[in-house]
Amino acid sequence: MKIAVENIKPTIGSIVRVDRSALLTDEVAQRCLELLDDRGVLVFPRIGLSDKEQLAFTDKLGARVNFTNRVPGGDSATQGVYTITLDPKINTEPEYVLGTYFWHMDGMTSPIPPPKASVLSARKVAAKGGQTEFASTFAAYQALPEEDKADIAKLRVMHTVVAAVREVATPESLDPQRRAMKHERPLVWTRKSGRKSMLIGYTADEVVGMSHAEGRALLARLLEWTAQQEFTYRHQWSEGDLVVWDNCGALHRVIPYATDSGRTMHRTSVAGVEAAT
Template structure:
């Protein structure tokens, strides 16, 4: 099959058809992924049907791969199962937090570099994944607004996300969330290259030095700005799709689905290479 490359929009996403299975685990494809990640932020391989061995091989060509902290798939400790079914995923109880806009590892010093996600089973209802370009959102702000945001800092926490997905959680559960260390980051992340992006999402708990109401209003406004149609895309999964995205500058969220939907993804994640600064 001939390979076709189609930008999804001017601001985010590129879709590639005609590559599948072991042919994805090659230096050529790894170079292709790196190039398109820089330009589009999200790279979609339609119906790639990549197995765990090739998923890990491709991931290793792109960077250092994180070993799944709660145990990976048999023979492939780097591969995490993503599901709401506890029999399929050890972290199923926390997956509802992924229904909110976030980047992975936002409360770490060095967030993960990129994520590779492939669809083994697609939800019968819901389960699409949305992405939003935080670089483009920052660049589209007025010069005055960029200056206003330049020195602000935000505390990110696991608890902030869990409060959204479990607003009525008992005190004991909330106390457990609060034990997970939080992290203070600049609101605007400046890369070594000079490129800048907003750092917002469900983990953003509060802006340092602002009153609670003012802080929440600012964070909500910036999130709404960053996730508007101009900067975002919605991926409707097909069986076998592989999506790779720049986790440091692209927000993502899953559209709500239920355990009964049978949605099952396999994921690898790349170690971050640049601290937030």
């Protein structure tokens, strides 16, 4: 198998070098799934996939899910592909992209199992900014003191769109349908394998059964803990790069970039297969 893997940091990330022609083989796809589980973030430098190839690779990793097809940019290039841009010609509701300047996981506010993985390719990069940062909630959870693990073991969190965009938009300015979007998730996410991570980030609005202040303080503390250098990786994009990450095991955010930068990314998503516990 023509695949070479180089780890980025001990807790997160691998660079995967593979021939574009071999990417869609069962053998490589299976290896990528194992690596994704183990490393959280996989970088395929300048692999240069077309939308069709990106969709085909996404399909090799699991069932495809398109929960952003009603957001501006959803299906705008190719059906099933979400175009992420601040270009006002494509994106008439920039707050959903501006909200991604803050740590989050994709699909948390939709009434679906949390998406397993996100697949993102760089079509045009910004001259300044636009890097994507990732933070492993697997590694961060594992490193928590046992007392904290016990305290959060049974907690549940309400994720809302209002919370996701709270730094960039008022609730009143949102489309009423999206303003109402919310979904409850366990704080600690347990895989069938027993491995645990945390479902946190800016979509996390309230801890169920806790006062607003206590819940928000806990969520902020867990987010700060997870964003430590040792659990994070910042990807500097080149055109044609493809990055796949474990959406329930890694937070992500983008470093701000200019509206007229032309930055254009194409995202596809792999559906979650494990129901919340």
